[in-house]
Amino acid sequence: MTDFKNLDVIIIGGSYSGLAAAMSLGRALRHVLVIDSGKPCNQQTPHSHNFITQDGNTPAQIRITAQAQVARYHTVSFYKGLAIRGAKTESGYEIITERKDTFTAKKLLFATGLKDLMPDIPGFAECWGISVIHCPYCHGYEVRNQKTGLLGNGDAGFEYVRMIAHWTQDLTLFTNGPSTLTPAQAAKLAEHRIALVETEIQSLQHNQGKITEVILKNNSAVELNAMYARPKTVQHSTIPQDLGCELTEPGFLKVDMFQKTTVPGVYASGDNSVFARSVASAVASGTFTGAAINKELIEEEF
Incomplete structure (x- = not known):
């Protein structure tokens, strides 16, 4: 049974990038919790394209299939709810949800995407x-x-x-x-x-x-x-900034080549940290970031 007070990684955001990272970490036998509010930014989009093997499927179909595949890895768990606050602990970080549930982990990954700000144009x-x-x-x-x-x-x-x-x-x-x-x-x-x-x-x-x-x-x-159109965007979650993560001038989370933010132990992947917004690039980013987090855990343990 997973100990939700002693996780390896908490992933906030359970769409394509978060699920891809969860698969990488699950296959590495890491204890992972994926927290997701169930409100993806592309929920209104009828079809996803330019993603090999998934071209033409609905975003929901891709997400449901991905979650079912990730769920096969017994060290990965899911929590449906909104993460509202984070804090540093002696051994890592804690995340508190809207329902006041608290989870702790050694590492955090924000795969929270961006929020589109609609212009004041009816329709x-x-x-x-x-x-x-x-x-x-x-x-x-x-x-x-x-x-x-x-x-x-x-x-x-x-x-x-x-x-x-x-x-x-x-x-x-x-x-x-x-x-x-x-x-x-x-x-x-x-x-x-x-x-x-x-x-x-x-x-x-x-x-x-x-x-x-x-x-x-x-x-x-x-x-x-x-x-x-390219409406203005803001970070979907403010928790990274509350923890001290820096933003780039365009408003993305600042990360290095391993997707590490400017706060130790905190990572970001997908739309919140890169200009390219697509399902395929989000999956690629999450897959890589999961491996990067596992590498850091290995270096701390061995």
């Missing part, structure tokens, strides 16, 4: 992950050659347009206010026949999350089948 949140998408590698093939919009401005918006342009010949950049593109950037858009709309957006019209039109504040409308 945006309802379409997010369905027809308002962030990554062409994850979703671009499915909306190829369709009427596509892109929400962005300035240098970041221009670079986003460059990345998307070959997936469709019908692309419109919505700056949602006055353009901050340089004259050269605006000329390049015109050269590639990419429309530029500076009028502020009133709302997104949609049918069960599938965008149909962008309604502008001048009462005109632009017909669309998909829109790319």
Whole structure:
């Protein structure tokens, strides 16, 4: 029976990265507890793509299959709930949940991801992950050659347009206010026949999350089948920062090449510590981090 007061590792976050790390550690015979609130950031996304062997499956299907496989390792346990606080102990760390349950372990791994901050545009949140998408590698093939919009401005918006342009010949950049593109950037858009709309957006019209039109504040409308956007993000869990973990300038948890944060014994993997957001990269990150944590445990024991 697992001693929840003397674990090797507590993993906070039970989606792809956390489960991948749990598998690595379970196979290394480490006693692990995975704490998960059951609210993944991609819960609204209908299908996951660009993940070999899983292409086209729903995010939920992938997660359920992964958890069932990880559960076969008898040293891995699961706790459904929200971790709200962490503290340093003499031998490691303790985690306290919303229900006031307390668990202790030698090491912590935060696979908690990021929280997307939806812009104040009616309809945006309802379409997010369905027809308002962030990554062409994850979703671009499915909306190829369709009427596509892109929400962005300035240098970041221009670079986003460059990345998307070959997936469709019908692309419109919505700056949602006055353009901050340089004259050269605006000329390049015109050269590639990419429309530029500076009028502020009133709302997104949609049918069960599938965008149909962008309604502008001048009462005109632009017909669309998909829109790319990169809303602002924050760390989904504040516990790492409360423990003293540093953030990078873009807001990711700062980690070294072994996914160690700036606090000894505390690791991070997946979306919370890297720019690339995909199921495949989260799994790769978790698998590697599980092995890195086991290596540190070995060095402390032998």
